[in-house]
Amino acid sequence: MNTGKKTRLNRILRQYGLGNGTAFFLPYDQGLEHGPRDFAPNPAASDPRYVVKLAVEGGFNGIVVQIGLAEKFYWDYAGEIPLVLKLNGKTDIPPDARALSPVNASVEDAVRLGADAVGYTLYVGTPAQEADFEQYRRVRDDAHRLGMPLIVWAYPRGEAIEAKGGKDSFYAVDYAARTASELGADVVKVNFPHPEKRTDVPAAYAEEFTSQQAIDAVVRSANRTLVLVSGGTKAGDEAMLEKARESMEAGATGLIFGRNVWQREHDESLRFVAALREILAKYPSA
Numbered sequence: 001m002n003t004g005k006k007t008r009l010n011r012i013l014r015q016y017g018l019g020n021g022t023a024f025f026l027p028y029d030q031g032l033e034h035g036p037r038d039f040a041p042n043p044a045a046s047d048p049r050y051v052v053k054l055a056v057e058g059g060f061n062g063i064v065v066q067i068g069l070a071e072k073f074y075w076d077y078a079g080e081i082p083l084v085l086k087l088n089g090k091t092d093i094p095p096d097a098r099a100l101s102p103v104n105a106s107v108e109d110a111v112r113l114g115a116d117a118v119g120y121t122l123y124v125g126t127p128a129q130e131a132d133f134e135q136y137r138r139v140r141d142d143a144h145r146l147g148m149p150l151i152v153w154a155y156p157r158g159e160a161i162e163a164k165g166g167k168d169s170f171y172a173v174d175y176a177a178r179t180a181s182e183l184g185a186d187v188v189k190v191n192f193p194h195p196e197k198r199t200d201v202p203a204a205y206a207e208e209f210t211s212q213q214a215i216d217a218v219v220r221s222a223n224r225t226l227v228l229v230s231g232g233t234k235a236g237d238e239a240m241l242e243k244a245r246e247s248m249e250a251g252a253t254g255l256i257f258g259r260n261v262w263q264r265e266h267d268e269s270l271r272f273v274a275a276l277r278e279i280l281a282k283y284p285s286a
């Protein structure tokens with residue numbers, strides 16, 4: 001890792017959030033990825049100003065947005081919370097079985113906007129994988145040249161994945177974590193693995209594993225690439241807190257929870273964030 005990357009990552013992990021080496025990011029690109037339907041549970045969250053302010057109030061390590069929102073809404077809070085500029089993205093029309101997420105912004109844009117990291121969605125296992133790897137390589141080279149940490153959203157997708165346990169099976173998540181590591185990600189964002197989803201998976205994943213064993217293995221597969229565990233669709237608090245605990249116990253660097261945070265009314269969001277911060281506080285890293 002070069003000096004620019006190390007400096008920016010240290011800023012994110014040591015000067016924001018709990019400042020103890022853990023990370024808690026607020027992703028806010030669902031308006032592109034899923035559409036405005038995601039704002040129905042809490043219409044206030046359709047306003048980017050509301051969500052950026054929430055990220056600052058919640059003491060997050062960073063907010064993740066696409067370039068349009070970064071240009072128009074990060075300004076008011078510039079320097080108060082790190083910006084992660086998402087460089088690619090797609091709508092869910094049509095659904096993503098053959099997905100390639102096109103790049104719509106550059107690492108130079110991220111530098112210009114004062115970002116501390118960039119994000120790239122890599123769909124592992126789709127028919128478009130080859131083109132995706134090529135597109136990703138250009139982003140990775142730029143990120144390296146400009147000293148910008150690269151966070152890879154390592155998302156298993158497509159029919160071949162669906163035929164083997166699905167996108168959040170232990171097999172698929174573990175493979176995606178390893179792929180991001182092999183392809184030079186500094187940080188990888190993974191779904192929490194579900195070992196019970198094991199239809200037609202390779203023998204190594206066909207036994208009964210606990211969720212703790214599965215996330216332990218995923219973090220090992222990422223090796224020196226830092227791991228962030230994603231939130232996913234809104235679920236009950238206890239289930240989410242348990243997912244957070246198991247992830248941190250496994251050695252993950254942190255969490256990246258979006259809908260589970262901002263699809264609630266303001267004070268409820270902050271209450272939930274406080275409960276997650278209590279967990280992160282127990283896992284300082286050197």
Ligand SMILES: O=C[C@H](O)COP(=O)(O)O
Pocket residue numbers: 027028029030033153230231232233256257258259260
């Ligand atoms: O890019 C998509 C978001 O990272 C998803 O976050 P979420 O599943 O916690 O809403």
